[in-house]
Amino acid sequence: MNRRFKSDSDHVAQYLPAATKHQSIDGKDVWIFNKNTELGILFKIAIYFDPDEEPAGYCAQLLSPEIEDAWKNPHVGHIFNDGVICLGGGSMRTRKTLRESFSKSCLWAEGIAIMMQSNLAGSPTEFPFSNNNDPDEIE
Amino acid sequence: MVNASNFERPEDWRLRLKGLVSESISDKRIAVVGCGSVGSFMCDELARCGITQFTLIDPDVVEWANLTRTIYGHADTGAKKVDALARHLTSIFPDIRIQTHACEIQSLGNQLEPIFQNFDLVIASVDDPRGNGLLDRLCYSLEIPSVFVGLYKGAKGGEVIAVKPTSTPCFGCATGGTRDALADLVNVREIQRDRDYGTNKLMAEVALGSDIHFVCNAAVKICMSMLSQPGDALHSFIHSQLAQGIHYLMLGMEPSYYIFPSTHENAIGQHAFQSLWLQTTRREDCPRCGDESYRIPFNK
Numbered sequence: 245m246n247r248r249f250k251s252d253s254d255h256v257a258q259y260l261p262a263a264t265k266h267q268s269i270d271g272k273d274v275w276i277f278n279k280n281t282e283l284g285i286l287f288k289i290a291i292y293f294d295p296d297e298e299p300a301g302y303c304a305q306l307l308s309p310e311i312e313d314a315w316k317n318p319h320v321g322h323i324f325n326d327g328v329i330c331l332g333g334g335s336m337r338t339r340k341t342l343r344e345s346f347s348k349s350c351l352w353a354e355g356i357a358i359m360m361q362s363n364l365a366g367s368p369t370e371f372p373f374s375n376n377n378d379p380d381e382i383e
Numbered sequence: 384m385v386n387a388s389n390f391e392r393p394e395d396w397r398l399r400l401k402g403l404v405s406e407s408i409s410d411k412r413i414a415v416v417g418c419g420s421v422g423s424f425m426c427d428e429l430a431r432c433g434i435t436q437f438t439l440i441d442p443d444v445v446e447w448a449n450l451t452r453t454i455y456g457h458a459d460t461g462a463k464k465v466d467a468l469a470r471h472l473t474s475i476f477p478d479i480r481i482q483t484h485a486c487e488i489q490s491l492g493n494q495l496e497p498i499f500q501n502f503d504l505v506i507a508s509v510d511d512p513r514g515n516g517l518l519d520r521l522c523y524s525l526e527i528p529s530v531f532v533g534l535y536k537g538a539k540g541g542e543v544i545a546v547k548p549t550s551t552p553c554f555g556c557a558t559g560g561t562r563d564a565l566a567d568l569v570n571v572r573e574i575q576r577d578r579d580y581g582t583n584k585l586m587a588e589v590a591l592g593s594d595i596h597f598v599c600n601a602a603v604k605i606c607m608s609m610l611s612q613p614g615d616a617l618h619s620f621i622h623s624q625l626a627q628g629i630h631y632l633m634l635g636m637e638p639s640y641y642i643f644p645s646t647h648e649n650a651i652g653q654h655a656f657q658s659l660w661l662q663t664t665r666r667e668d669c670p671r672c673g674d675e676s677y678r679i680p681f682n683k
Contacts, residue, residue, distance in 0.1 A: 247676040295670035295679045298516035318580050
C-alpha cells in the first residue's frame, strides 16, 4: 500500500469529520468533507496531495456551493480560479500536511460565508480574515 | 540563401572547443522550458557549444521589456518567443533542428511523456512554480537529467540545481531542504521573488541582464558538463560534484548578500560574485525522489 495513503487515512480518521469520503480521481486520493459554517452555509471541500505543486503539498478545493464569479480571485475571495482555496503561507496553494490544509480551508469557509451572507443581506463585506495573507506568516 | 539543406559547417568551426567536449555532443537532445532572459540566453550559448537539437516550450510573446536582457531584437516584438528563438538559433547555425511548443508545460497533458522521453537534458527556466514542480516529477520519473535555473529577488543572487535522477535528490527536496536548513541563519524571504497573487507565477523583476546572465553562464557550463562524455575536459566539472551529492550552486552578485557574509567571513578579498556549492538530502516522503512507497510516478 502507498504509505501516503495509509498516513492520510489515519489523519482523516483522527482529525477530519467522521463522514469524510474517499474517492480516487485521476490517480489522486481525494478526501471530501462537509463544513457547516457558523452562519449555516454548508460547504463541500476536497483535499488532495498534489505532487506537482511547488512545493508539493495538500491542496483544498471548493466543490460547492457555487460562489460569485467575481470572487474567484485570490485578491477577492481568496480562491484561485480553478477552485483551489488560497491557504496563505509562502506557496499559497498548498500546505505541508493534510491537517493544516483542512484547518485552513475551514477558516476560509467561515470567511467566505460572511461575504456570501453579507452580500445576500445587501451590505457586502470584504473577506474578513486578512491575516490569511500576512506576508510575515511562516509556512 | 543559406538554409539547413545546403548548409554544411566548415571543419574549423570547432577549433575553439576542441577537447572540451567531443563531437558527439551534437547528438544530444535538449528541452528548454521557458525562453525568457534565462532560457533564450542559455540556448544561444549552447548552440555555440555544438548543441544542434532543441525543443523549446514557452507560451509568451516577445515584449519590448524583454529586449534589455534576452537575445531577442526589435523585429521579434509581438512574435512567439519560441519562434523568435528558433530563428535566432538557426541564424547562428542553419543546421540546428528545433521543435517548438508555444504553450505552458502544464497544457501539454498526455503529450508530456512522449515528448520528453528521449531528451538527454531538460533545462527548467520557467516563472511558474507549478511548472517547475511538474518538470521535476516528470524528469525524475523518466530518469532524465535536468538543470533548474532560478533568480532571486532583483537578480542579486541566483541558483543552479543539477538533478541526476537516482544520484541526487530532486529539485523540490534540494530547494525546500535548503530553505529549511538556512532558516535559522538568514531570512529566506528576503531573497525570494514575489509571486503574482492572481496567477501564483513569479513576478518579473527589475534587474540587470548581466546579473541574470552570470547565473546563466554557470548553468551553461553545468549543462555542457552533464552532456559531456568521460574523457572530455568538461566532464569532471560537474560529475565530480554529483558523485558527492553536491548539486546545488548558489550565487551572489551583490556584496554582503544573503548567506555569503557567514560562509565567506574569513576569506580574504571578498566582494560581489560569490558562490557556494551545497549537498542536499532527499525527504523520505517526497513524491518525486523519496522512498518508493511515497513516490508518485508520472504515469500514475
